Amino acid sequence: QPLVELLSDPNPEIRVRALKILSQVGPAGGVPEILKLIDDEDELVRRWAIVDAGMLGMSEAKDRLEAILEKKTTAPGLLADAIFALGRLEVQAAVGPIIDYAKHPDPAVRAAAALAIGNMGMSDDDVKATVVSLLDDKDPAVRAAAVHALSVGGDPEAAALIEPLLGDPNADVRSAVNEALAALGATPEEGTGVDLSTIADTCLELAPDQILAIATAEGDEVFACLVKLSKVKTPEVRMAAVEALGLRGDKKAESALLKRTKDKLKDIRKAAWEALKKLGLSTVKKKGGQP
Numbered sequence: 001q002p003l004v005e006l007l008s009d010p011n012p013e014i015r016v017r018a019l020k021i022l023s024q025v026g027p028a029g030g031v032p033e034i035l036k037l038i039d040d041e042d043e044l045v046r047r048w049a050i051v052d053a054g055m056l057g058m059s060e061a062k063d064r065l066e067a068i069l070e071k072k073t074t075a076p077g078l079l080a081d082a083i084f085a086l087g088r089l090e091v092q093a094a095v096g097p098i099i100d101y102a103k104h105p106d107p108a109v110r111a112a113a114a115l116a117i118g119n120m121g122m123s124d125d126d127v128k129a130t131v132v133s134l135l136d137d138k139d140p141a142v143r144a145a146a147v148h149a150l151s152v153g154g155d156p157e158a159a160a161l162i163e164p165l166l167g168d169p170n171a172d173v174r175s176a177v178n179e180a181l182a183a184l185g186a187t188p189e190e191g192t193g194v195d196l197s198t199i200a201d202t203c204l205e206l207a208p209d210q211i212l213a214i215a216t217a218e219g220d221e222v223f224a225c226l227v228k229l230s231k232v233k234t235p236e237v238r239m240a241a242v243e244a245l246g247l248r249g250d251k252k253a254e255s256a257l258l259k260r261t262k263d264k265l266k267d268i269r270k271a272a273w274e275a276l277k278k279l280g281l282s283t284v285k286k287k288g289g290q291p
Contacts (some may be wrong), residue, residue: 087116118149
């Protein structure tokens, strides 16, 4: 109860802090108070109240959230949060407006639209087409959101639609594709032209997108191939191998990744440090993290 009482504190920072905690532990009887804060005078309080409504499955907030979408002057942050919450609540009546917002000039709004549609399902071809179009968005966060959205519905065509983004120039998008393919149960070599049974012989022939596609494939020979590729002269191949080793989640990659933290190219050095962090290796802390 004391936590719920903080939702009425005159200090907006206290109200935000209470909302953040409630988003993790549950409403604790504070549903009416959270609903009121959707109309709070402080924008950050409003945003967290909206997020809570979605995270906590507060269907009572539906009308207020839909009203936010109807206001064309709504700030992009509030709009993105309302779209996110409506997606979490699976409010099918909001699908039409959310599709329209998939063309919004703000990338956060477009990304929220993709995630919301993915959460509500894509049984309609026009709805699915909206998400597919966002795979070509100029913003990497939107492309990654579209990848995730396509992966959550179990669409049999999803793997084929997102696989081309294994060659995306953005590392976060490539990582999202690998995670999505794993969630879809797509075998790493599907659609890539990689025969894992001959990987030891064909390793050095792999293109960057193929390297990323086999990142999570099982087998010592695949791991050995990725380590070998992290040492080649071609920068694009080294980069893909470093990212793949990070995605793989195998702490045996520490030695190979540490060598790449001294690579002559800054982007590869950065990718190596990021890969080490993904693996949760103590080496990163001992060395003081990325220089």
